[in-house]
Amino acid sequence: MSVQTIKFYQTGSFVVGNRLLEPGQRSVQSDPERSNALTSGHRACQGCGEALGARYAIDAAMRATAGNMIAVNATGCLEVFSTMSPETSWQIPWVHSLFGNAASVATGVAAALKAKGRTDIRVVAQGGDGGTVDIGFGCLSGMFERDDDVLYICYDNQGYMNTGVQRSSATPPAARTATTDVVGPEPGNVFGQGKSGPLIAMAHGIKYVATATVADLRDLEYKVERAMSFRGARYIHILVPCPLGWGSASRDTIQMARLAKETGIFPVFEAEGGQVVNVAKIRSKVPVEAYLSKQRRYAHLFGRSPRPDVVAHLQEMADDNIRKFGLVDNVAEEAY
């Protein structure tokens, strides 16, 4: 397999540089012999959170498996930008079948490997939020319920970005998409009940569920490696900001992910066997406005006819997450 030597000095966020760490604790990306599972030359947009997340996640999975892995991809941005025939960015065995069936295809790959006695080869399935919590949800639930030996990674950019930014069931309330436009008395997406992929995954009682963002890539790598230490069904849900769909500056992708976590809008945690075992605490709590106001998909909440009521509603949802997951120490104490 071809290797690409390191191009830059990589540090994670809120952590010391690689130089000060033991080699085993360093980012996969700091290794000059890194695997480059998703190598350069693909067609992702500038500032794409998904490309970054996938690169770190799959390289971490490769380190955990010594390269003995097969990836299954749902239809979506990641598939389209990485494999325009006759080119491919993938340096691993990789298969794409359909939009809604990545989890089932992965089940099939795992079954084949088991039948052949090759369980040393591990299976990772990946898809966007649409391919995971919408159209692929039945297949995903089936894979969880059977406890098939598959790590499923959802790269959540909160909408159907590949088809031109339409609403998915992971699109947050009030966000503008092409199918939830800023018109009528309730501009943007509806305030429904929401649909949490990670919590539903946990309800299946599977071995390992984690959330992560591209703001803390070292944490993401750790979670992938942790996931690979289990056998059976596992799920990692990664928030990957999308400059195109969110209307955020491409240079702000990491910041958007960090703000999503620091506001409490996107709780970062780990769960084993259906129980939360670890949460990433908010370091300095930020009001949701700081996160929302940097994205054009929420522009209608500010500006000429602002909607402080909607912002307050979103703040309530973030505060609710903070209470439920104990994201801020004193708040957690109040809740209990």
Added chain:
Amino acid sequence: MLKQTEGSRGVADAIALCRPEVICAYPISPQTHIVEALGVMVKSGKLTQCEFVNVESEFAAMSACIGSSAAGARTYTATASQGLLYMAEAVFNASGLGLPIVMTLANRAIGAPINIWNDHGDSMAMRDSGWIQLYAETNQEALDLHIQAFRLAEELSVPVMVCMDGFILTHAYERVDVPTQEQVDAFLPPFRPRQVLDPVKPISIGAMVGPEAFMEVRYLAHAQQEKAVDSIARIGADFQASFGRESGGLLRTYRTEDADIIVVALGSVLGTIEDTVDELRAEGKRVGVVGLTAFRPFPTVALREALGHCSRVIVLEKALAVGVGGIVTADVKASLAGLPVETTTVIAGLGGRPILKTSLRKMFDEASSGALKPMTFLDLNMDAVNREMERVG
């Protein structure tokens, strides 16, 4: 070994003899007995080195088959009717990816109205899916075709659908000859995939292909199916040489040599038609029948040869293209282009309506006298139809 057994059980025995490595199962009548039997074999340890995966839908069943086949495992599933339609997207995908999956289709009508009985509406809906479609006339042939199907699929890297009439075959107890493991092993070599997901030699399967190459990819799939015409005939002949009985091949003729009128049909109804032909022959009528075993690829040349000399062809179809009529008819007509042969369509047996010898005799009589309309629905209750038409206006 001769065995008095249910059609589904015979197919399950044949599949087990083919040493499948992954079987995906989702229940739908009338296919269930096949995967039930295979499930028992795997769970009891009778069928080893095989994973039996109970999935949550037919879409998942075919998707898991795609993953398993792409990882190099010999892969099998079975379905019927609504199940086939529910997996339709993955059915097309499996052939597009060139994955040699073998699937039994226990032919059953498509709803609404919901109906669990036999016709060919399901497989005909997947006519253009890129799968090879073989139709069994008897339980013995259903058993034999599955053994041939794996070899055919794996030689060509094209998936094969073995169609057997739901209930009429799947649930009928008949005597079948179940071959030995040694016989099947000698006939069917281990699966060597054309390409496989392997960390030692990573490849990307299922990339996006743009307008500059999509036509070529589709053409190659078509060329592969054209190659299958020869392969089906050759593998059928090989089967006969190895197992000592005729099974498979492209089509079968019955008393067609000097026939004026020939019926073309698929599946289990051929037995009834052959019996009717025998009776009419005894009365001196020159009639015959052609059974199509291969529908995809369509055996154009062989069919033209089998039918070219007669004056009238009746295509008896167990499916209806609403708004057009016959489905098989179009392909039969194309095969006979330029020849002075009249072709008529008879739609029969929809939703499990029995196709009786008396009705078939009437059909032959009308064809002889020239009274058979170009498009006929066998045993249609016109009173009920007219009543309903009057009611709705």
